[in-house]
Amino acid sequence: MSAAADMRAMLGYAWVQAGRGAAGLVERARIARPKLLGPAIRGPLVQLYRADAAFATDVNFVNYLSFYLPDEDLAIDFKVTAYDRQGKRLGSGRRRIGRHQAAQQPLGDLVGARLDTHGLFTVEAAYDADAVERIAFLGETAPQFMTLFLPTAGSAPAPQILHSHKLFERARVPYSPCKWLSPNIEQPAAVEEYNIFVLNACRSALSGEIEFRGVERTDATWRRDYEVPAWGVGRLDLRPAELGLALDQPFRITYRFDRRTPHRKPILFRRFADGSMSGNHS
Amino acid sequence: MKPMHAKVTPSGVFPKRFMLSTLRRLGYEVGLTLPNLVAPANGAGGGRVLPLRVHLHRGGQTIRSLDITPDARQSHIQVWQRQWEAGITGDGADEDLITAEYLHEPADIPWLGPVMAQDVEGQFLARAGENGRYSSVLTSMVPYRAPGYRFTPIIGLTHYYKFADDLENFTLFMNAKGIAAGENANSDGGNRLHIDYYSYAGAPLATTDIVVPTNGVLLHPLETSLAALGVPREALAGGVTSHCRGGASQFSIFTLVRNRRSGAIGIEHSLPPYYYVTGVTHPAIRGPFYKRALSGA
Numbered sequence: 001m002s003a004a005a006d007m008r009a010m011l012g013y014a015w016v017q018a019g020r021g022a023a024g025l026v027e028r029a030r031i032a033r034p035k036l037l038g039p040a041i042r043g044p045l046v047q048l049y050r051a052d053a054a055f056a057t058d059v060n061f062v063n064y065l066s067f068y069l070p071d072e073d074l075a076i077d078f079k080v081t082a083y084d085r086q087g088k089r090l091g092s093g094r095r096r097i098g099r100h101q102a103a104q105q106p107l108g109d110l111v112g113a114r115l116d117t118h119g120l121f122t123v124e125a126a127y128d129a130d131a132v133e134r135i136a137f138l139g140e141t142a143p144q145f146m147t148l149f150l151p152t153a154g155s156a157p158a159p160q161i162l163h164s165h166k167l168f169e170r171a172r173v174p175y176s177p178c179k180w181l182s183p184n185i186e187q188p189a190a191v192e193e194y195n196i197f198v199l200n201a202c203r204s205a206l207s208g209e210i211e212f213r214g215v216e217r218t219d220a221t222w223r224r225d226y227e228v229p230a231w232g233v234g235r236l237d238l239r240p241a242e243l244g245l246a247l248d249q250p251f252r253i254t255y256r257f258d259r260r261t262p263h264r265k266p267i268l269f270r271r272f273a274d275g276s277m278s279g280n281h282s
Numbered sequence: 283m284k285p286m287h288a289k290v291t292p293s294g295v296f297p298k299r300f301m302l303s304t305l306r307r308l309g310y311e312v313g314l315t316l317p318n319l320v321a322p323a324n325g326a327g328g329g330r331v332l333p334l335r336v337h338l339h340r341g342g343q344t345i346r347s348l349d350i351t352p353d354a355r356q357s358h359i360q361v362w363q364r365q366w367e368a369g370i371t372g373d374g375a376d377e378d379l380i381t382a383e384y385l386h387e388p389a390d391i392p393w394l395g396p397v398m399a400q401d402v403e404g405q406f407l408a409r410a411g412e413n414g415r416y417s418s419v420l421t422s423m424v425p426y427r428a429p430g431y432r433f434t435p436i437i438g439l440t441h442y443y444k445f446a447d448d449l450e451n452f453t454l455f456m457n458a459k460g461i462a463a464g465e466n467a468n469s470d471g472g473n474r475l476h477i478d479y480y481s482y483a484g485a486p487l488a489t490t491d492i493v494v495p496t497n498g499v500l501l502h503p504l505e506t507s508l509a510a511l512g513v514p515r516e517a518l519a520g521g522v523t524s525h526c527r528g529g530a531s532q533f534s535i536f537t538l539v540r541n542r543r544s545g546a547i548g549i550e551h552s553l554p555p556y557y558y559v560t561g562v563t564h565p566a567i568r569g570p571f572y573k574r575a576l577s578g579a
Contacts, residue, residue: 139561
């Protein structure tokens with residue numbers, strides 16, 4: 001990296017750190033004065049959806065407040081927003097979940113829009129005004145949800161379940177290169193095809209590189225650049241048998257990002273010879 | 283109130299283990315992946331990779347501890363069920379609990395202490411034979427407590443089952459902790475969990491208590507368990523939430539959904555209260571939170 005790039009990266013890191021610090025201060029102020037400033041609720045949280053030939057997507061919510069505070073009658077209003085793969089907002093909807101209730105619903109129905117083949121969606125929560133003071137002692141809360149990737153009816157896979165604790169960033173993120181060596185180690189000899197989804201949960205375009213490398217013999221290495229628009233999702237399909245690599249070993253995946261987009265654990269799906277598929281964050 | 287994110291300087295090496303379970307009943311061989319931890323090149327024992335000890339717990343007893351020294355040139359180590367079961371006959375009546383820990387020497391403490399104080403993630407793998415389909419879930423190493431440790435009861439909330447004719451759902455409970463010589467680890471009620479089941483509409487469906495043996499596993503089939511509790515199958519279609527409370531041990535909870543026709547599975551770890559109430563580790567929040575969350579359990 002050149003001295004100019006070093007300086008640019010250093011400034012970028014400082015900007016990201018300063019932004020986090022400011023967000024932390026706002027959160028602390030909300031925790032201290034929820035009635036005045038509104039409750040400290042983490043979010044929006046973000047996750048991938050698929051609406052393609054392999055999977056549809058359901059979103060699953062639970063009223064966590066009422067299970068953690070059984071003596072309270074509290075409702076949660078969830079707001080869900082979906083984007084297409086280019087980062088264009090498609091639609092938004094709300095769902096109120098009452099005491100001890102939960103819900104599982106197709107994402108397209110929730111947001112009232114036709115989904116793209118894949119993209120981001122976000123989840124936010126709001127509490128009734130009269131509840132804010134009663135739950136203030138909890139400090140910051142987070143509207144955790146689960147995403148169910150439901151296979152096409154009659155097909156071999158089982159539903160794949162993913163949680164999310166990553167944030168959606170409404171602002172731009174400056175150049176601040178980083179990498180993620182995933183603890184997810186792959187067995188490519190068993191896999192016909194990988195579908196790797198890189199989520200860009202910020203307002204700046206993202207670019208970087210995916211590296212697939214043998215754990216035992218590191219000369220078996222494959223790399224591919226990617227680019228993802230702001231708030232978009234990049235998809236990379238990879239057929240191990242076509243890479244010309246020694247597949248009789250586990251492989252590790254390293255992701256490089258040109259900026260610290262909040263979600264840096266791409267979602268990885270595998271398709272096997274029997275038609276089944278599995279997926280998880282990597 | 284004290285600062286919410288006070289820095290803690292670790293002293294010593296916080297004992298942690300990676301936990302997983304066999305899934306024989308579902309037709310899978312399981313395995314684990316962990317990063318290789320290597321002593322910094324300029325320190326004592328520089329460049330030495332830490333050995334990994336994999337414990338096989340069956341029926342509450344540790345029947346094997348397999349030490350493996352990884353190749354320091356490799357970033358990760360992967361260990362499969364066939365390795366820790368080699369030479370052992372029989373499968374045991376239930377699924378086995380597997381725990382794995384890094385072995386270290388006193389000279390490793392200065393660099394290993396801060397590493398283990400952070401989140402060390404591993405991979406719980408389940409494969410249908412060598413080169414067969416596999417599923418993977420990433421999860422962190424968890425504290426492994428010495429005998430006599432006073433545990434906080436757990437609160438588990440699993441609401442992401444999927445009901446259909448060709449699917450079946452399981453909740454996988456694991457329980458690990460150190461046991462003193464001569465201790466009856468199953469006598470104090472610390473392994474008992476109380477579960478309230480609710481419909482998605484918020485109506486109570488059933489209540490039960492389960493026991494997850496110390497250093498053991500319970501692969502709990504949801505549909506048959508609810509049928510045994512008198513919940514009709516048609517009541518499941520609208521969705522079920524499982525609210526699990528109690529116990530005094532190190533539990534780990536996963537949800538599995540299995541396609542009955544293909545045998546393929548989906549698996550995800552549960553989310554402890556920290557995910558929903560991010561300040562719950564702070565003493566000023568923790569006490570009142572658990573007091574109210576556990577009321578009536």
